[in-house]
Amino acid sequence: MSGGQAQLMWDEAVTGYDFGPGHPMDPVRLALTMRLVEAYGLDRAVRTVSAAAAGESTLRLVHRADYIAAVRAASADPRAADGSYGIGTVDDPAFAGMHDAAALIAGQSVAAAEAVWRGEALHAVNFSGGLHHAMPGGASGFCVYNDAALAVARLLELGAQRVVYVDVDVHHGDGVQAVFWDDPRVLTISLHEHPRTLFPQTGWPEETGGAQAEGTAVNVALPAGTGDAGWLRAFHAVVPELLAAFRPEVLVTQHGADTHFEDPLAHLAVSVDAQRLVAEACHRLAHDHAGAAGSRWAAGVRGGGGRAAVVDPPGGHRGGAAGRPGVPRAGGVAQRSVPSDPAVGAVADDGRPAARLAGLRGVRVRPRRPARSGDPGDPPGRLPLPRAPSVGRRGLLMPAVGPAVGRVR
Numbered sequence: 266m267s268g269g270q271a272q273l274m275w276d277e278a279v280t281g282y283d284f285g286p287g288h289p290m291d292p293v294r295l296a297l298t299m300r301l302v303e304a305y306g307l308d309r310a311v312r313t314v315s316a317a318a319a320g321e322s323t324l325r326l327v328h329r330a331d332y333i334a335a336v337r338a339a340s341a342d343p344r345a346a347d348g349s350y351g352i353g354t355v356d357d358p359a360f361a362g363m364h365d366a367a368a369l370i371a372g373q374s375v376a377a378a379e380a381v382w383r384g385e386a387l388h389a390v391n392f393s394g395g396l397h398h399a400m401p402g403g404a405s406g407f408c409v410y411n412d413a414a415l416a417v418a419r420l421l422e423l424g425a426q427r428v429v430y431v432d433v434d435v436h437h438g439d440g441v442q443a444v445f446w447d448d449p450r451v452l453t454i455s456l457h458e459h460p461r462t463l464f465p466q467t468g469w470p471e472e473t474g475g476a477q478a479e480g481t482a483v484n485v486a487l488p489a490g491t492g493d494a495g496w497l498r499a500f501h502a503v504v505p506e507l508l509a510a511f512r513p514e515v516l517v518t519q520h521g522a523d524t525h526f527e528d529p530l531a532h533l534a535v536s537v538d539a540q541r542l543v544a545e546a547c548h549r550l551a552h553d554h555a556g557a558a559g560s561r562w563a564a565g566v567r568g569g570g571g572r573a574a575v576v577d578p579p580g581g582h583r584g585g586a587a588g589r590p591g592v593p594r595a596g597g598v599a600q601r602s603v604p605s606d607p608a609v610g611a612v613a614d615d616g617r618p619a620a621r622l623a624g625l626r627g628v629r630v631r632p633r634r635p636a637r638s639g640d641p642g643d644p645p646g647r648l649p650l651p652r653a654p655s656v657g658r659r660g661l662l663m664p665a666v667g668p669a670v671g672r673v674r
């Protein structure tokens with residue numbers, strides 16, 4: 266791919282988004298990802314851009330002023346965190362500089378959307394983004410500012426009339442869905458583990474959009490244990506037809522890596538190879554459907570707890586999955602099946618990152634303590650969120666698009 270077609274958003278300071286030792290979402294995954302990018306020479310094949318942090322007016326496209334003020338206050342003095350905004354909680358502990366780090370990540374996604382909309386780049390990616398659980402008025406699920414929703418909101422502000430958001434993270438893209446619930450200009454599609462077994466307990470098939478936007482929220486809830494075949498079938502059976510019907514000007518995608526079979530907090534059993542196929546499919550779909558000139562695509566990638574595909578922490582945290590619904594965890598055999606990709610295999614096949622990372626420059630791997638018992642999905646103290654307003658059971662995933670299930674392109 267020639268320079269100018271794709272744009273990579275990266276500022277090393279995004280690794281300041283750090284909830285502290287023992288938290289499942291460790292920013293080392295971002296540094297490691299960038300080192301992999303460099304090792305492949307991808308940073309020379311695409312334009313690498315560092316954008317400014319999202320400012321107040323941009324954050325306000327999605328977030329309430331009182332919430333932003335609460336994040337700023339916690340950022341200045343973490344002891345002052347106001348738990349009623351979801352900050353200072355087990356999932357989202359307050360830390361110094363929290364506002365700046367979260368706004369910097371949001372700024373990368375917003376700039377990615379701007380570059381794609383303005384034609385400065387055909388595609389743009391922010392792999393530090395995808396913080397899709399953040400709500401207009403509160404932090405949730407490791408997410409402070411919803412960079413994905415902000416990117417979509419910025420596209421609308423710039424004049425976009427039809428945006429499709431595809432979220433293949435193992436968790437429901439609840440924050441993005443909530444923000445655009447009543448907005449017919451945005452079609453949100455989320456493939457995720459069934460809400461019965463995973464945070465945030467939303468993303469039921471009957472969640473289809475608000476009264477003025479019925480049919481513009483699509484949820485495909487997959488049973489725990491779903492592997493590559495089922496996951497890919499769900500994607501191919503649903504997403505292409507929806508894009509063909511909705512005809513977006515821009516495609517925004519979220520590629521949370523936590524569908525991976527080794528993810529310690531969730532229960533799908535997807536491989537890196539299947540994740541790559543979905544990314545490639547999104548790329549093709551952007552060319553087929555997005556934009557008059559085709560191919561406007563802004564992507565965010567979120568690791569969730571799922572940095573396992575890059576680095577498997579040395580023991581311990583997998584114990585956090587104990588007591589979850591019974592899904593086979595990846596063992597040595599499955600791990601050894603991964604490294605058809607030399608760079609991934611170089612760090613993933615024995616679960617000992619320190620030795621495996623010797624060749625990666627400038628990356629410190631923080632020792633991890635075993636996860637809290639509450640880490641898996643349902644942290645202690647978290648009440649299940651109420652289900653999103655239902656517009657009635659339909660038994661159909663795609664109310665507006667006809668019988669797409671079963672047709673695979």
Ligand SMILES: [Zn+2]
Pocket residue numbers: 434435436521523569570
């Ligand atoms: Zn996730």
